[in-house]
Every structure is written in C-alpha cells, then in structure tokens.
Amino acid sequence: MPSPDRSNRRPVYAALPVLLLCQLWAPGCGSGEEPVVRESVAMNTYVTVSVYDPPLSPAETAARIDSALAEIRRVEALASDYSDSSEIGRVNRAAGSAGVRVSPEILDLVRLSLRYAALSGNAFNIAVGPLVKEWDFLAEHPRIPDARTIDSLLVLVDLSAVDIRGDTLTLRRKGMALDLGGIAKGYAVDRALASLRRGGIRRAIVDIGGNLGIAWDDAAMLEGGAAGISVRDPRNDGTMFGSFPAGNAGVSTSGDYQRCFITDGKRFHHVLDPATGYPAAGVVSVTIVAPDAVTADILSTLVFVLGKERGLAFIGRLQGVEGLVIREEGDSLVGDATAGLRRVFERGEPRD
Numbered sequence: 371m372p373s374p375d376r377s378n379r380r381p382v383y384a385a386l387p388v389l390l391l392c393q394l395w396a397p398g399c400g401s402g403e404e405p406v407v408r409e410s411v412a413m414n415t416y417v418t419v420s421v422y423d424p425p426l427s428p429a430e431t432a433a434r435i436d437s438a439l440a441e442i443r444r445v446e447a448l449a450s451d452y453s454d455s456s457e458i459g460r461v462n463r464a465a466g467s468a469g470v471r472v473s474p475e476i477l478d479l480v481r482l483s484l485r486y487a488a489l490s491g492n493a494f495n496i497a498v499g500p501l502v503k504e505w506d507f508l509a510e511h512p513r514i515p516d517a518r519t520i521d522s523l524l525v526l527v528d529l530s531a532v533d534i535r536g537d538t539l540t541l542r543r544k545g546m547a548l549d550l551g552g553i554a555k556g557y558a559v560d561r562a563l564a565s566l567r568r569g570g571i572r573r574a575i576v577d578i579g580g581n582l583g584i585a586w587d588d589a590a591m592l593e594g595g596a597a598g599i600s601v602r603d604p605r606n607d608g609t610m611f612g613s614f615p616a617g618n619a620g621v622s623t624s625g626d627y628q629r630c631f632i633t634d635g636k637r638f639h640h641v642l643d644p645a646t647g648y649p650a651a652g653v654v655s656v657t658i659v660a661p662d663a664v665t666a667d668i669l670s671t672l673v674f675v676l677g678k679e680r681g682l683a684f685i686g687r688l689q690g691v692e693g694l695v696i697r698e699e700g701d702s703l704v705g706d707a708t709a710g711l712r713r714v715f716e717r718g719e720p721r722d
C-alpha cells in the first residue's frame with residue numbers, strides 16, 4: 371500500500387470537501403439529471419469520477435466507472451514511487467547497479483518528463499525523488515531537513531544520469547530515485563477518461579487530487595456553458611477564488627497548501643525547486659488548462675517552480691495552454707492569468 375496522505379486517517383468522505391482543490395458544478399448539463407458520482411481513494415489521494423447525462427443504464431454506467439477506476443489503479447501500480455514493486459519502485463531500487471525493463475507507458479512518461487525538463491531548465495525534474503523522501507511531507511510530523519543533507523542529495527537530482535536504452539530504464543548513480551508525483555496523476559486521469567469515452571460516455575469529469583480531465587461532447591477547451599470549474603481560494607478552505615467553463619480539457623492545480631507544514635510561521639510544501647532542494651517560493655497556487663490532463667499536471671508543477679513571470683512566459687510560448695498564477699501581496703491574493711483564461715474567468719463564487 372502506498373503511504374496515504376496524512377489526512378487519510380480521518381474518515382475519507384468527511385474529509386473530501388477539505389481536500390478538493392477544484393470543485394465542480396455543471397451549468398451546461400441541461401438535462402436536469404444528477405450526475406452519477408463515484409468517490410474513491412487511489413494514488414495517495416481522492417478520486418472522483420462524475421458522469422453527466424449518462425447515455426446508458428445505471429448498471430452499464432457503473433461498469434464504465436469501474437473500468438475507469440481500474441485504469442487509475444493500473445497506472446498507479448506502474449508509476450508509484452512509494453511501492454518497491456511498481457516499475458518505478460524497481461528502477462529506483464536498482465539505481466547505481468542495474469537497469470530495469472519497463473513498460474512503454476513508463477518510458478513515454480519519463481521521455482515526456484525529460485522533454486519538459488529540457489524546456490524548463492530542469493524546473494520540472496523527476497529526479498527529485500531523494501529530496502522528496504527526505505522532506506517526507508506525508509509523515510505524521512514532517513520537519514525541515516538538515517541543510518547539509520539537502521546539499522548532499524542535490525547531486526543525486528541528476529537527469530543526465532537517467533538512461534533509456536530500448537525498453538530498459540537505468541539510473542546510473544546509487545541513491546537516485548525517480549518521482550512521477552508531478553505527472554502520473556494527470557496521466558491516470560487521461561487514461562480513465564479515455565476508458566469512459568470508449569464506453570460511449572460523452573460528458574464526464576475525472577478528478578484525481580486536483581488533476582481534472584473533462585469530456586464534454588465536442589466542446590472546445592474553454593467553451594462557455596460547458597463544465598464549470600472552480601479554483602479554490604488557496605488561503606480559505608471552502609471559499610472559491612474564481613471559476614471558469616471548460617469543455618474537453620485537462621485542468622490541474624499545484625498549490626502550497628497541499629502536503630505542507632508550517633514551522634515558525636513559515637510554510638514548507640511539496641513542490642520543490644530542484645536547484646535549491648527547498649520548496650519553490652514566490653507563488654501560492656498555479657492552475658493550468660491544457661488539451662489533456664498529463665500536460666496540465668506537468669505544467670502546474672513546472673510553472674509553480676518557475677514563478678509568475680517566467681512561468682506565464684513559458685506557457686505563453688506553448689500552443690493551446692492557459693494558466694492562472696495566484697500569489698500573495700501583503701494580506702491579499704492576486705491572480706494573474708493568460709489572456710485566453712482571463713476572457714472566461716469569473717472572480718469569486720460561481721453563479722448557479
């Protein structure tokens with residue numbers, strides 16, 4: 371079993387409203403029917419599959435949702451870095467001694483990660499594994515690691531020591547570890563949504579811990595009247611910072627309020643700056659809208675590390691990607707969004 375989020379010790383569904391990063395409403399649903407919603411736990415977080423306008427019988431819809439959840443668990447079994455038996459777990463255990471044959475999906479995820487690392491000056495860096503383990507944000511009482519320990523681990527955050535030959539993945543340095551925590555949930559969302567689509571479902575939302583995939587008929591990425599996505603106020607749980615409509619899209623939020631602790635009034639959170647070994651500073655949350663969920667997942671982490679200026683410039687150079695960066699200014703929160711998102715974004719609570 372992966373080590374669960376600390377909050378998993380509370381009853382799962384009672385904790386849900388606290389944990390959801392984005393909440394959903396469906397102004398465009400139109401049918402007057404309630405969605406079929408299934409909640410579950412996977413990949414160390416909460417999973418919600420919502421099917422709107424189910425074209426099938428309740429039993430058929432339930433079977434489609436079962437298959438989507440099975441896809442998520444399949445990806446988890448490949449990509450989890452908490453498990454020694456997952457493919458990534460085996461690659462990490464063999465670091466410095468041997469390569470491990472892995473599935474094409476893992477190779478694709480690693481290649482995609484390396485591509486975004488190269489584009490971002492290694493701001494997105496899946497070799498952060500040793501740092502993530504040292505910070506151990508899921509521990510009962512996480513604490514700030516010793517500065518010397520962080521320095522000694524930084525040399526292991528070395529993507530040049532990641533080798534792909536054929537179907538074999540090798541980490542050349544002992545102590546290295548890959549961590550797909552910034553990409554795997556988005557990928558699992560895409561797989562789950564593809565499974566629902568194959569099953570004939572045309573309107574659905576899959577949410578794995580704030581990584582959303584939306585299927586909405588033929589609606590464009592930010593089409594008005596499609597699914598409604600709310601962005602949580604990162605400093606006021608239960609309050610919305612704003613909302614926007616999304617059609618077929620991936621939406622991901624990375625925030626400093628997830629997996630974090632506060633010591634002496636200072637917040638430490640799980641998005642690490644691979645250059646320093648410490649949590650990335652400067653912004654509070656980043657929401658990305660992209661054509662698919664894996665891209666949104668990568669980019670929310672990457673833009674968080676780059677910060678507002680460089681992060682927004684980065685996504686400005688990509689096709690079909692929009693984003694919102696929220697930061698603190700004194701006691702208030704300020705949001706900066708790309709032009710496409712600004713056009714449809716509404717500040718405050720969503721209107722019914």
Ligand code: AMP
Nearest residue numbers: 493494495496551552624640641642671
């Ligand atoms: P996300 O919630 O998608 O922003 O991903 C954060 C997770 O990705 C962390 O919990 C780590 O497992 C991993 N991670 C942390 N920092 C980075 C980074 N700079 N690049 C890639 N993955 C990271």
Ligand code: MG
Nearest residue numbers: 552667668671
């Ligand atoms: Mg991410």
